[in-house]
Amino acid sequence: MTEMTTDERPSAKGRRRSAVSGRDVDDTQFSVTVAKAFLILEAFSAGGRSLGNAELLERTGLPKPTISRLTYTLMRCGYLVFDQRHRVYELGPRSLQLGAVATSRMSIPKIARPKMEELGELGFNVGLGLCDGDHMLYIDAVEAKSLIGLRLYAGSRMPVATTAMGLAYLASLSPGERAEKIAFLKESSDPEVWTQTARGIERALAEYADRGYCSSLGEWRRDIHGVAAAIRGRETFVINIGGPAYQMPEDLVHESLGPAVASVAQQITGYLEDASDAMGGPAI
Structure with missing residues (x-):
């Protein structure tokens, strides 16, 4: 919301x-x-x-x-x-x-929930969010009971520029929309850290183009790793997996978790496109 x-x-x-x-x-x-x-x-x-x-x-x-x-x-x-x-x-x-009325009208969270639960079986937290200004807003979350130190739930907010969820959102935008959004993020950012942040965004955009997902390996919080991919519809949602860095090393992100979250995002996007074609209108 x-x-x-x-x-x-x-x-x-x-x-x-x-x-x-x-x-x-x-x-x-x-x-x-x-x-x-x-x-x-x-x-x-x-x-x-x-x-x-x-x-x-x-x-x-x-x-x-x-x-x-x-x-x-x-x-x-x-x-x-x-x-x-x-x-x-x-x-x-x-x-x-x-809040309940708004959530009930959002079809993507309903469609995504079973897939989120499947991803949750990998042992990490799974979230679904959308962009709200310079933050990503969690709409739904599946929490891994075994994880310690990372508690995110519906209503939680995370920065766009340094999280996997936010970076995947940026990667999903058209070039013009992305440039405008990045300019906004730069304006609201600390100038002393923006150079490093901008390098992270460039890396993430290249990663998304090559692999279909964005990772954040300590850019947001040094002890937290995450990976995310965008769901394209009438409004762009992003699905992510996150957890403690020591349980979610870089090789696991790229060999298993990244491809898994990218696959789920593609499946949901495909479902939305099929539903749109069947109804003869824009994607849900």
């Missing part, structure tokens, strides 16, 4: 900020107050099911009075609930209901 639309995020003074290009777009219909309320709700997707005012302040950057006013309103409307004992907020029934 994305913010406002797939590629627009709120910025100051009633304008929209394109998550692809980073440019502000005039829009007199845009409500800053509503956008700020969504920022409150989105804060919960960064991890942690219970958040206090201090954590909301840190994650949203909104003024404390604004947070107090919006959390009260969201609570009264059923989108948040307040734990009096611990003085924290949690997502309320209205938020959970909206």
